[in-house]
Amino acid sequence: MSTQVGxxxxxxxxxFTTGIDLERAELVxxxxxxxxxxxxxRGHYADAEALxxxxxxxxxVHYEVxxxxxxxxxxxxxxxxSKLYPGVVGEECFxxxxxYHTVAQTAELYLALRGEGIMLMKTxxxxxxxxxMVRGNMVYVPGYWAHRSINTGTEPLVxxxxxxxxxxxxxxxxxxxxxxxxxxxxxxxxxxx
Ligand SMILES: [Fe+2]
Numbered sequence: 584m585s586t587q588v589g590x591x592x593x594x595x596x597x598x599f600t601t602g603i604d605l606e607r608a609e610l611v612x613x614x615x616x617x618x619x620x621x622x623x624x625r626g627h628y629a630d631a632e633a634l635x636x637x638x639x640x641x642x643x644v645h646y647e648v649x650x651x652x653x654x655x656x657x658x659x660x661x662x663x664x665s666k667l668y669p670g671v672v673g674e675e676c677f678x679x680x681x682x683y684h685t686v687a688q689t690a691e692l693y694l695a696l697r698g699e700g701i702m703l704m705k706t707x708x709x710x711x712x713x714x715x716m717v718r719g720n721m722v723y724v725p726g727y728w729a730h731r732s733i734n735t736g737t738e739p740l741v742x743x744x745x746x747x748x749x750x751x752x753x754x755x756x757x758x759x760x761x762x763x764x765x766x767x768x769x770x771x772x773x774x775x776x
Contacts (some may be wrong), residue, residue, distance in 0.1 A: 594656065601651055603664070608665050608697040608741035609650045617648040619680070621672075627680060629765055630673030637672060642745060644668060646679055652748070659748035665693075667700070667732055667740045674767040678703075681731025681762060685751025688726035695720045696745045697734030701773075702763055704728040711763055713775070716740060729757055733766045735773045 602611040620639045624645055628634050636644065646667040653659040670677045681703070693702060693716065699717040706727055714722045716732060723732045734740040767774045
């Protein structure tokens with residue numbers, strides 16, 4: 584019994600609060616910021632030439648992730664605000680790299696706060712799924728599903744993401760396999776191909 588209490592004491596964290604400006608869909612609490620520019624997205628878009636043109640034009644920020652990180656031990660939750668800017672590479676809508684979780688069975692919950700988009704998901708066995716991301720929609724990404732968000736709108740697509748702190752990011756498999764679907768904006772219409 585004393586061993587159990589000792590273990591809990593060693594892992595005990597202090598409770599804390601995070602502030603989110605729900606109107607602007609921004610964290611107001613200091614956090615860890617990850618920035619992905621167009622040049623970080625090489626290899627992900629169908630039109631590699633169009634991406635190079637975008638990079639040459641100033642290499643704009645593609646998306647930002649504002650993370651509240653906790654110790655990567657079982658039982659903890661980490662969370663972030665993901666902000667994906669609108670735009671196209673050729674005709675393909677801006678998207679995140681996408682990833683599996685390193686601990687493959689871990690799920691993730693996305694609450695869309697602002698903008699419009701699609702959560703594109705796939706499994707290693709070839710299953711594909713899409714879910715609509717629009718303010719108020721909460722998308723549940725079960726374990727084993729690789730996930731990528733895609734901005735189909737004209738303003739930033741912002742979502743709150745919550746996931747087990749131990750989940751980790753496996754980008755490598757997506758870099759080699761890609762996703763079996765792409766989302767294009769053609770003559771103002773959203774087209775999946
Ligand atoms: Fe994830």
